Amino acid sequence: MISVDIEQLYTWLNAFLWPFFRILSLMITAPLLGESAIPSQVKIGFAAIVTIAIAPALGPMPEVPTGSFAGIWIAVQQVFIGLALGLVMRIVFAAVQTAGEFIGLQMGLSFASFFDPATGANTAVLARLMNVVAMLVFLALNGHLLMLGGFMRTFDLLPIRIGALNPNGWGVLFEWSSQVMVSGMLLALPLIIVLLTINLALGILNRTAQQLSVFAVGFPISLMTGLTLLTIVLPQTTPFLSRLFDSSYSVIARLAQALAAP
Template sequence: MISVDINQLYGWLNAFLWPFIRILALLGTAPLLGDGSIPTRVKVGFAAIIAVGIAPTLDPMPDLPTGSFAALWLAVQQVLIGIAMGLVMRIVFAAVQTAGEFIGLQMGLSFASFFDPATGANTAVLARFMNNMALLLFLALNGHLIMLAGLIRSFDVLPIRVGSLDTNGWGVLFEWSSQVMVSGMLLALPLIIVLLTINLALGILNRTAQQLSVFAVGFPISLMTGLVLLATVLPQSSSFLSRFFEEGYSTMARLAQALAGGG
């Protein structure tokens, strides 16, 4: 007769629960996999399948009663780790959307916005377009698989254990968040320079020929020039985005090492 005691049940439950919490936290915040259009049940089921698959390969879990305060604190730590690693890649796409906001402002398309379910706010059409382009490139480069592989490797660098997370890890996340403005501006810079030059020329024209309605002439010129530049520049931005994705994967690894106290 097979007998199972409470300690064995705790061991089986913990072997599944702690990895599941970290994986689900990443799926809730990561780009593409954490999109609001994906049902919550699908995310939970996907996280459960991954947790069941990797649980036998992980180090032994802490011997904690699942209903104790120590286990609750350990669960909170796993949530924070998963959210932080998901935010690293979310910042990459936030930078792409910021570039779209900058370009749309110079083209005169900043007023064209609609509600974005993924962000829960109004988003410029051009920012949404560039975000979709980055998502397609991310999918084509198997970025979602590399991101999940980085999460699974984090269990080796940052194993599930009783203790506290190193505060230097949050410094890595805050430092990486500056890429929203830096990389967003770099991505939009070629178009911004040309469009600012056109606006400067129109301003000079308005001073020299005041009878000319610059507002009636300038908007079509800025819009047409911006569309031509987008058709020229966006196909060449794949190399920039590919390097940006690679930096995101490296930052995920640095974040896990820093949270573990390794640098």
């Protein structure tokens, strides 16, 4: 007859719950996996399947009761770790959306916005378009698989253990968050330079030929020039996005190492 004591039950629960919390937290914040269009039941089920698949390879867990203060503290740590690792990838797509905001502002399309369920706020139409393009590039480069592979390696770099995380490790996430503005500006810079030049030329034209209505002429010119440049620039963004994705994978490993350092 098979008998299970309380210690074995705690061991099985800990081997599933603690990795599950880290993986599910990633599902909430990571791009593609954390989209609001995906039902919560699907996210929970996918996280459970991944946990069951990798749990036997994670090694022994801390021998503490699941419902104790130490067990709850470990669970909270796993949630914070998963959220932080997911935010690393989310920052990449935030940079792309920021580039769309910059371009739309220069093209005169800043007023063209609609509600984005992914962010829960009004988003410029160009920002949403560039986010979709980045998502397609992410899928074409198997970024979702590379992201999950890098995330699984964090269990080796930052194993589940008793003890506090290194607070200095959060500085890696704050440093990486600067890419929202830096990479966003670099991605939008070609169009911004051309559109600013056009606006400067229209300003000079307004001073020399004041009978010409710049507001009536400038908007169609800026819009058509911006759309033409988008058809040229967007197909060339794949190498830039690929390097940005590769940098985010390395930041995931660096963040895990920094949080684990004593």
